[in-house]
Amino acid sequence: EAEVAQSPRYKITEKSQAVAFWCDPISGHATLYWYRQILGQGPELLVQFQDESVVDDSQLPKDRFSAERLKGVDSTLKIQPAELGDSAMYLCASSPWPNTEAFFGQGTRLTVV
Amino acid sequence: KQEVTQIPAALSVPEGENLVLNCSFTDSAIYNLQWFRQDPGKGLTSLLLIQSSQREQTSGRLNASLDKSSGRSTLYIAASQPGDSATYLCAVVAGQNFVFGPGTRLSVLP
Numbered sequence: 594e595a596e597v598a599q600s601p602r603y604k605i606t607e608k609s610q611a612v613a614f615w616c617d618p619i620s621g622h623a624t625l626y627w628y629r630q631i632l633g634q635g636p637e638l639l640v641q642f643q644d645e646s647v648v649d650d651s652q653l654p655k656d657r658f659s660a661e662r663l664k665g666v667d668s669t670l671k672i673q674p675a676e677l678g679d680s681a682m683y684l685c686a687s688s689p690w691p692n693t694e695a696f697f698g699q700g701t702r703l704t705v706v
Numbered sequence: 707k708q709e710v711t712q713i714p715a716a717l718s719v720p721e722g723e724n725l726v727l728n729c730s731f732t733d734s735a736i737y738n739l740q741w742f743r744q745d746p747g748k749g750l751t752s753l754l755l756i757q758s759s760q761r762e763q764t765s766g767r768l769n770a771s772l773d774k775s776s777g778r779s780t781l782y783i784a785a786s787q788p789g790d791s792a793t794y795l796c797a798v799v800a801g802q803n804f805v806f807g808p809g810t811r812l813s814v815l816p
Contacts, residue, residue: 692799695740695752
């Protein structure tokens with residue numbers, strides 16, 4: 594069964610360091626999402642791609658976060674420098690097209706110390 | 707701005723009970739609504755997707771309904787089992803992305 598792959602599963606980093614997360618969506622899915630989920634809350638959108646183009650990054654803290662999907666397939670989310678408040682679960686999801694069923698990966702649990 | 711709420715925040719029931727989880731949203735202009743399950747420390751697993759033109763969807767012991775006019779969806783779980791223990795999240799598709807509720811944490815006791 595096709596799955597959204599994310600790595601790493603867990604990451605511990607020191608404050609002010611750089612960290613990167615990788616996501617490989619389900620093959621053929623044009624839409625890719627990055628969400629951040631703080632413990633006890635629902636996920637919140639950081640960035641949405643349609644193929645290689647950014648559709649929505651209005652909630653992405655652009656002074657420290659960046660995201661890319663260079664060939665319209667896999668994607669990388671980067672934080673530099675990391676802050677204590679960035680500790681959260683980072684979830685990647687994909688769907689065939691916008692407004693269709695979304696499938697999520699297992700997430701990356703980030704702890705900033 | 708679309709806002710999604712879920713009631714109750716937590717629920718504990720004995721095994722075998724039928725139960726209902728509630729989801730409310732403020733803007734009825736949605737494309738669809740999706741229910742997810744999340745186990746501790748894990749990602750989200752899709753349970754059911756209801757398109758805006760549909761009233762309900764069923765999968766096994768799960769049944770989800772949608773009433774756009776009142777801004778509500780319910781997830782009905784029949785004959786609950788300890789393996790159903792998890793957090794259940796609803797998400798509405800508004801615009802081009804998903805807006806999530808905070809989830810209902812369900813515990814099914816043996």
